[in-house]
Amino acid sequence: MNYKFSNRVPKTDNDPVGDILKAAADPKVTSFAGGLPAPELFPVKQVKAAADKVLDEKGAAALQYSSAQGVPELRNVVCKRLEVEGIHTTADHVMIATGSQQSIDLTAKMFLDEGSAVIVEDPTYLTAVDVFRSYGAHFVGVDMDEDGMKMDSLEEALKNNPDARLIYTVPTFQNPTGRTMTMERRKKLVELADKYDVMVLEDNPYGAIRWEGENLPSLKSLDKTGHVIYMGTMSKIFSPGLRIGWVVAEPKLMKKYTMMKQSADLHTDSFSQYVCAQYFTDNDINEHVKKITALYHKREQLMMEAIDKYFPKGVSHSYPEGGMFLWVTVPGVKSSQQLFDAAMKRNVAVVPGDPFYGNQPEPGTFRMNYSNTPEDGIVDGVKQLAEALDEVMSEPATK
Numbered sequence: 001m002n003y004k005f006s007n008r009v010p011k012t013d014n015d016p017v018g019d020i021l022k023a024a025a026d027p028k029v030t031s032f033a034g035g036l037p038a039p040e041l042f043p044v045k046q047v048k049a050a051a052d053k054v055l056d057e058k059g060a061a062a063l064q065y066s067s068a069q070g071v072p073e074l075r076n077v078v079c080k081r082l083e084v085e086g087i088h089t090t091a092d093h094v095m096i097a098t099g100s101q102q103s104i105d106l107t108a109k110m111f112l113d114e115g116s117a118v119i120v121e122d123p124t125y126l127t128a129v130d131v132f133r134s135y136g137a138h139f140v141g142v143d144m145d146e147d148g149m150k151m152d153s154l155e156e157a158l159k160n161n162p163d164a165r166l167i168y169t170v171p172t173f174q175n176p177t178g179r180t181m182t183m184e185r186r187k188k189l190v191e192l193a194d195k196y197d198v199m200v201l202e203d204n205p206y207g208a209i210r211w212e213g214e215n216l217p218s219l220k221s222l223d224k225t226g227h228v229i230y231m232g233t234m235s236k237i238f239s240p241g242l243r244i245g246w247v248v249a250e251p252k253l254m255k256k257y258t259m260m261k262q263s264a265d266l267h268t269d270s271f272s273q274y275v276c277a278q279y280f281t282d283n284d285i286n287e288h289v290k291k292i293t294a295l296y297h298k299r300e301q302l303m304m305e306a307i308d309k310y311f312p313k314g315v316s317h318s319y320p321e322g323g324m325f326l327w328v329t330v331p332g333v334k335s336s337q338q339l340f341d342a343a344m345k346r347n348v349a350v351v352p353g354d355p356f357y358g359n360q361p362e363p364g365t366f367r368m369n370y371s372n373t374p375e376d377g378i379v380d381g382v383k384q385l386a387e388a389l390d391e392v393m394s395e396p397a398t399k
């Protein structure tokens with residue numbers, strides 16, 4: 001059979017990230033690879049109670065089709081959460097999506113044609129790269145430092161790409177680097193979006209998980225001209241399995257989003273939406289987020305201390321003040337895959353840097369996750385990883 005695939009379908013079946021995550025799932029392996037929340041904190045009992053209540057009180061509605069924009073009860077819950085981000089809005093500006101992954105997909109579908117330029121942080125969230133690529137995007141990478149996307153590089157990118165359709169950014173505790181964009185740069189980014197009249201897709205799955213530094217306002221809250229589309233999710237503060245995310249946009253865009261959503265999957269699972277809304281009504285989400293934050297902070301501290309003690313000289317890393325990831329750069333290494341292979345020989349998994357870049361990857365980089373590794377595995381895993389780095393750094397890559 002000769003399948004006549006569309007241009008959106010990947011040309012090969014190579015799935016390096018899938019292969020890494022498969023290898024990392026081996027129980028022998030200490031995995032710093034995935035981006036999973038700590039399962040021991042899922043509020044299983046409370047979700048059971050919420051589900052029972054939903055079935056008892058509005059079972060028929062929860063099992064029925066519902067609106068593309070999402071269940072009003074949940075959109076009201078989302079509006080309350082948005083206050084924390086400095087976004088004061090109403091439920092008609094909010095659409096529920098099937099995770100923020102779908103928000104990225106719908107946004108790409110809405111704004112990109114084959115060859116459209118998308119401006120991204122270098123590096124950026126790898127599954128957003130996959131989505132933008134599937135719509136034929138041309139990537140324009142913008143350099144970052146510890147303070148997030150560099151604004152002079154962004155302006156250069158905007159000048160060189162006057163037809164750019166989107167700036168995609170994860171300004172707080174970015175995936176993969178854990179870095180946060182400063183207040184000054186946030187203001188500048190919003191100013192540039194207006195000046196060059198380009199839409200910004202602000203993706204904020206991790207912002208609530210902060211243990212250090214002051215809360216910074218979202219780009220959306222600074223936007224006076226309607227250039228910022230904001231996306232949030234329940235995945236990191238509650239449960240990724242329920243697949244609930246949201247988009248916040250101007251009413252004119254909201255109409256387009258709900259039409260696109262309708263053609264994609266009609267609506268997000270009604271039962272999940274009702275259960276989620278009920279959970280938020282009956283429980284204190286802020287208390288729950290505090291528990292998540294405390295645990296991740298503990299794990300991050302353990303990891304950072306071990307890194308500072310055992311990693312070879314010259315290796316640098318980011319300093320996250322929250323979220324789930326840190327980013328490591330190993331000097332003089334030509335292939336990130338080489339680092340991964342050396343780590344796997346010692347039964348430790350990380351995600352090599354390459355798939356986080358739309359264009360040319362920076363070699364000798366990798367992402368480490370700390371949220372999903374129990375404390376007793378962290379120090380030993382870092383020690384093994386340090387040995388792997390020693391090995392690779394003493395034998396410069398030939399691949």
Ligand SMILES: Cc1ncc(COP(=O)(O)O)c(C=O)c1O
Pocket residue numbers: 035098099100101102125170175203205232233234235240244245
């Ligand atoms: C930056 C970023 N955006 C979006 C997502 C997708 O999240 P969701 O589970 O809400 O689809 C993730 C998941 O890890 C992420 O890190």
